[in-house]
Amino acid sequence: MSKIAILVVSFGTTYVETRRTTIEAIETAIQQAFPEATVFRAFTSKIVVRRIQENEHQHVDSPVEALKHIQEQGFDELWVQSLHLTAGIEYEQAMAAVNQVRQSFRRVVIGPPLLHTQQDFLTVVTYLKQWYPVTQADEGVLWMGHGTVHQAFASYACLDHMLWGSHHYLGAVESYPEFPLESQRLQRDGIHHVILQPFMLVAxxxxxQDMASEQPGSWQSRLEATGIKVTPVLRGLGSYQQIQQLFVQHLRQAAKGGDKNE
Known part of the structure; x- marks a missing residue:
């Protein structure tokens, strides 16, 4: 009988409460879906890992460390579920670590990030609209994505385009679509009240800081400077059961195939 290890990999966060309601909640959902497996955690951010160690006196494995522990415990099947939203830099780094040990396992299963197929995009767009249905002509919802210099930045632009005409908007902190573009669209569309929420796994x-703070450069402050009323929502995507189950579905679908090294 196979001994299955499931490695759940995310960027991580130093914020304890959002870690509990997002990353930990998804890990729990995965464990419940695959009770025969043992779930392991890894964070790809070295800064996050270091700060958790300093502030909480807890160690979180990097992907390399977690894979070493899985090997040492004699698991013959390795399942990996990425909690990254796109297949960007952090995802590629995690996959590189997996590829280094792939031959050590009889079978390797890789669950893709949240936005992998066209259906993933369509499903997520549907959820965004359902969570905050816009009922007034001057109301809108602005989602703040992280963004990336990797080619995966196009995922954010794609979602923003798919939300076109719904009074839902999606910009990115570190890439396109940039905040000024989304701010101009809000003003052009006559939006006077906007719900502002991170399009990120965690809050x-x-x-x-960058989204909902009194700092002059935050999105909230910049929107309020244009006369738009802002209602910030500090909730990560990973806290929604629909998103949790999308990750479970990705892993379940991947498990139907998987690479066999026999």
Whole structure:
């Protein structure tokens, strides 16, 4: 009988509560879906890992460390579920670590990030609209994505385009679509009240500082400077059961195939 290890890999966060309601909640959902397996955690951010060690005196494995522990415990099947939203830099780094040990396992299963297929995009767009249905002509919802210099930045632009005409908008902190573009669209569309929420797995530093803070450069402050009323929502995507189950579905679908090294 196979001994299955499931490695759940995410960027991580230093914010304890959002870690519990997002990353931990998804890990629990995965464990419940695959009770025969043992779930392991890894964070790809070295800064997050270091700060958790310093502030909480807890160690979180990097993907390399977690894979070493899985090997040492004699698991013959390795399942990996990425909690990254796109197949960007952090995802590729995690996959590189997996590829280094692939031959050590009889079977390897890789669950893709949240936005992998066209259906994933369509499903996520549907959820965004369902969570905050816009009922007034001057109301809108602005989602703050992280963004990336990797080619995966196009995922954010794609979602923003798919939300076109719904009074839902999606910009990115570190790439296109940039905040000024989304701000101009809000003003052009006559939006006077906007719900502002992170399009990120967790509501971490970007959500608390770059999105919803009194700092002059935050998205909230910049929107309010244009006369738009802002209602910030500090909730990560990973806290929604629909998103949790999408990750479970990705892993379940991947498990139907998987690479066999026999």
């Amino acid at each position: 971490g530093n970007h959500a608390h």
